[in-house]
Amino acid sequence: MKCLKNFLTISFFCFFGISFAQTATITGVVFNENNEPLANVNITAPTNGTSTDANGYYNLQIVSDTQSSLTFSHLGHEKIILENLILNNNETFEFNPVMKTDAVQIDGVVVTPEGNKSVEGITNISPQLVRQIPGANAGIENILKLLPGVSSNNELSTQYAVRGGNYDENLVYVNEIEVYRPFLIRSGQQEGLGFVNSNMVQDLAFSSGGFQAKYGDKLSSVLDITYKNPNSFGLQIGASLLGANATLETMDKNKKFSSITGLRYRNNGLLVNSQQTKSNFNPIFVDAQNFMTYRFSTKFHLNFLGNISLNQYQIEPLTRQTNFGTFNDPKALLVFYQGRENNKFSTTLGALKGNYYLNEHTTLKLISSIYHTTEEEYSDIIAQYELGAVNTDLGSEDLGEVTSSRGVGSQFTRARNDLDALIFNISHKGIHSKENKTLEWGVKYTHEDIRDQLRESEFIDSAGFSIRPPNPNFINNQPDEPFDAPIVPYEGVQSQNFIKTNRLSGYFQYGRHTLWEEHNIYYNIGVRSQHWTVSGENVTKTSHTVFSPRGQFSIKPNWGKDMLFRFSMGMYHQPPFYRELRDINGIIQPSVKAQKSIHLVLGNEYSFLLWDRPFKLISEVYYKKLNNVNPYTLEDVRIRYTANNNAKAYVHGAEMRLNGAFVPGTESWVSLGFLKTEENIDHRGYISRPTDQRLKFGVLFQDYVPNIPNLKMYLNLVYNTGLPGGSPSYADPYIFQSRLRDYRRADLGISHIFVNEKDTYPENHWLYRFKELSIGAEIFNLFNNQNSITNTWVRDVESKQQFAIPNFMTTRVLNLKLNMRF
Template sequence: MKCARYILLLLLCGLDLINAQTATITGVVLEEGNKPLGDVNISSISNGTSTTSDGFYVLSITADQATTITFSHIGHENIVLENLVLTTNETYEFNPVMKKDTIQVDGVTVTPTGEKSVDNILVVSPNVIRKIPGANAGVENVLKLLPGVASNNELSTQYSVRGGNYDENLVYINEIEVYRPFLIRSAQQEGFSFVNSDMVQNVKFSSGGFQAKYGDKLSSVLDITYKNPIALGIQMDLSLLGASAAIETISKNKNFSSVSGLRYRNNSILVNSQQTKANFNPTFVDLQSYLTFRFSKKLHFNFLGNVSVNDYRNEPISRQTNFGTLTDPRALIVDYEGNEKNRYNTALGALKATYLIEDNLALKLISSIYHTTEEEHSDIIATYELGEVDTNLDSSDLGDATASKGIGSQRNRARNNLDALIFNLAQKGFYTKDESVLEWGIKYTHEDIRDELRESEFIDSAGFSVRPPRSGFVNDQPEDPFNAPIEPYTGITSRNLIKTNRFSGFAQFSQRHDWSGNVFYYNLGARSQYWTVSGTNVTKVSNVVFSPRVQFALKPDWKKDMLFRLSGGVYHQPPFYRELRDSTGIVRSNVRAQKSLHIVYGSEYSFLLWGRPFTMVNEAYYKNLENVNPYTLQDVRIRYAAKNNASAYVYGAEFRLNGAFVPGTESWLSIGYLKTEENINERGYISRPTDQRLKVGILFQDYIPDMPNLRMFLNLLYSTGVPGGSPSYADPYIFQNRLRDYKRADLGISHIFVGGETKYPKKHWLGNLKELSAGVEVFNLFNNQNSITNTWVRDVDSKNEFAIPNFMTSRVLNLRLKMRF
């Protein structure tokens, strides 16, 4: 530890010292009748402030220690907020109501990840999201460090949770469901996550056992809340990978506020570090706004808008990949001709109205429309050569390919176009009384998909076209030439016009009880969905599902701060368009919803260690899946069988410890184990594509004690390899080999010039800045060769197919500058 700190000291120079780390408490103080109350005195041991005429306040307090805050006003009884513990840079919202006749005393203990969760939801600090290094920084970058979340692709924002796939995760922003493009097949074609980290206020994540109010998916829920600004602010983030800017505004009367973000990204320095050399010219641009209109104290409107353009152009040139063993090293050399031109344009507009009938009764109306147009056009000719590798240490050709064993070529052509329109209209509401909450909702969804799929693959070995391994074709060239018309090794041509109408609803009831000092919480709920699939050349099919769900939590009256949770239920995933389309492009409208019986047990223990707060979370889970729709996974492209011809199971256990290992910081260690297998057509159980057994994630923050503005963020990830897939037409029961283990370390070193206790007077040239930091990031610090999938190459001599690993990015250096006004 000391050695690492002195190394950091030599790398960068420090400027100013800070004496303590801070956090922020903010909100609106109201009086009876929910009227804002001005000139309220707010004081802590070390600081104080007062509310504006509209009741708004912001107070800075010392982080990582218990603080008592008092709200006082003439003619009102004091409100005392006791034992508040916030982590560095955390923002906590507290909206007290000051009464004339009674004294309120609230005891609140906030752990390093927020208040204790009884609803199986993990709260993630937005400050951690914005600061930790990663090739694709953002919310998903943090989620990938959690024990049950898996991703072997640093260029992708997609993730799988507890054995599920990328399509099994729900994402909400302020209760509005958001979607991703459909046709993206490789991570380097991805641009941004939909979630703009600069606009985030709260992040909640559930990896299973979630409540009925969330939608119909099998694996997880990511619940994002965007900011409602309380002051004007501007922030910028510049790096070699791109730039982003966000602005927060609020009107003088506080009735209108907005937060908007503009992002640009270019992955060239990451993609060019891969083994495939290419002329890479992508443009990823995203504009997003969240607006709030307060027409009265009871009626609020919110608008979420997003426009995203992903223009991906790639001209591959060459590639050499060495593989094999020490005794039999081999090499694949590929020369390319042609290019890829892919474009993904998406737009979302959503309007949300909230009407507060009474303090305990509210109604919400949410409508949204999502439109995506996607083009995937490519013509790539790859001429490849398989050979041995020169291992002579004295040779000038060390590492080069020699003695070719197989020569061939491969042509891939795609003309895929998709136009999708998704409309949602939902009504939600809640009613609270004492310690009870009733929530309900109904929703209508219309999906209109227009999809044209045309792609083909021709394989040539030693000048002879390789025919597909179907009945009627015998692959015995060149010994026995075949003079029939050339057939593509794989070829798909289809045109689908599909419409889906969905009606869903939920109701849930939760209650909290105090029994002799013990606190007991439960939530009972159920969801149901009815949907109809229709379109050209398909049979109209209707289905219905019913999903009961339950949660229990117990906080015993012990000296130790413990919480126990048990949740589960029946979860369904009605098929979306991609799940209806099989590997030949044909839509199977009779595909039923996949079903999962899910049980999760967990415990949470908060404690002080070395005088600093820590939290330890343990969970064990089991899923039994029916009506499983098998799929193959290549890079980030999922192709379904469009058949409910399998069953599956998932079980695992997770451990996570987080806290202030170093004073004033938040770090964590997570360990997870899972096993998932499926049984297709009663042939026996084999590993599913996301069967990633062991996962270890570490986020560590540190600073030099004498120079606390010089900070380090270290992101470590290790996971065992997943199944490597199989060639086209191949039986997955034969190909069960795994990819190599995934190992990655990302390091970020930054210096805080302005922020925390380091501030300057207004007349200083840095006086208008609230935050300024600069630093360097090193992605894949130890330059590990991680692979995401395999390229299957045929050796004409042996008739064998070799699995050639597709390696991910190597070590990359990035510079980063952040500022906030």
């Protein structure tokens, strides 16, 4: 077979490939009926085999993209047969069997290119895939943005919106520990690092709606990350023009203690300096994470997760020129800057998790965490702008330059914002599973102590006079009557808040796998509840309580075709966090209620073989009805709420994703999504919400050179229709309903692997010490598309019109990278 290298960037890929001996890994611990590890268990696969060590641990490589059967055998125990196993290239699948002495245990598992067939509506993504795919902000979020229901028009940000929700509506867990983001970040270029370290990830699960009661109280999505428990020593080092990272894995000889530590440094200068605003940029983005496990016995394991992060963002903007308008009437905005911005976000997290395995059916967990963040946002920026006509003479040396001025003005923005937040959590979780029945429960207490001081102001000067805010306090009829009001900022916030919130939440759910005639049935029903109290200085103590029933149902018919149908429904509440309690004037509104959403999700998974390789087609339709909506505006990545519940909204959409081995030994997918979301504020009628992303098309594609299989190519393509463009300050959003231009982006990565698990070298070779070694190049924004995320609103003094000036994102950028593992 020949590998066809041409591909269509928008519609589809069609090609053939040469099959090489690609591998996957199955690993785990084998237990006996007393939940004790079994040594010397023989494990055989069609082409090879292994046995467990003294601690019951095993690690076996099998051929990927091919059906395999594994047999576990041990003297005095009945065999365990794991059938119909199909793993993707480089995928790691964990299987921990319990060997019995009284019966034969047959366990049939079908693993598609992305993991177990999901009866729960959870998307599983290979961590290896996450680490390979290029992106300006490579990592977990980079892959999520290629899923049909996930959108982000900002390649500098790790934040994402899911099915019409905003950035605050997504849950993130690491080993069942909830993690948080800084509060004051307002621009994507201020985000150096997301919390999740991709090099430490073992499993990744994501749900974009209709999730179970055991997950928390958010409206949109759940990202559930599991960090590794290493089984040997390993050191990984990576470097690129955007930063560097190192990951250390250790395990003691008794296999009781394991640890994984990650260090990261990032500098976004390469990306920020490609934007239209020229600046002196001096960032420091660093973090250190550690995840440790100590196995006191087979029954009790203790985990620790620690994180220290420092994002220090300094920028001195210099100039900016943005050309806009039409072909017949081109315009340009030319800006000269003075001043600088200096922001600092310092966060720490410490968490302990105890796992007690009462018996083979019951596990009890106790989790405690404390999160602390201190944030400073200091800036003094003077912007003097000129709005004018543009030279369109193709033969002129000044093509594209401003030829005549239509208006000048200046803007002075100042910020002195400080925030100190402490969040403490303690929770208990339990799970009892027996005979295909699962009972899960949990209770959690959270204390939030937030101290915030906002001091923001914006002065606008035009034609020699300072513009006052357009509100009734400043209406005048000069010169008939004298007007002596003080000079005030056009927009300003002065507030100081000391807020404490106590939350008590819990959940209970029951799930079961069973047979209905010859069809496999799965269902899960559950309920969660939360009671919270808001108090603080000059704040009336207020309490609220919500209940959220949820349910999921799946059926796998006994058909010739491998299909699964899912239906989920439930009520989802989002009790207000600190930012949702703070209105646009910075004042806390403790009476804000929880936003409420009813989810209805209908899905189908169809697994099939094409070209003798596994593929899966996932389709979903969904509807969300929202009440008690807290309207907001979106400025880059900063969300500003009105802090009331004066709106209702809806979201509906449809998605599909075709996933599989388009090229043997690789994983690729094509995704397509459509959604519509609108809100009705104060019964004025429905208008588009800020996240009304109508059409989404994403492609993730991997390939390699047939004669040089270690020379690999990775490509991701994203096309999103334009988001609503927002409105000027103090303007009525019902008047401004224009949209930004469509978002189009392609990132290409090419790497050559010198050393990996299959390609090793003898002792006398200089590459012998490497377990992995690769070098590569990445081209971000391959086609150099001009994408905008927001508008800057500028008033023309001649026509009195306000022009929406697009704020363009990064241009084409080349990055080089090196990865090593010892």
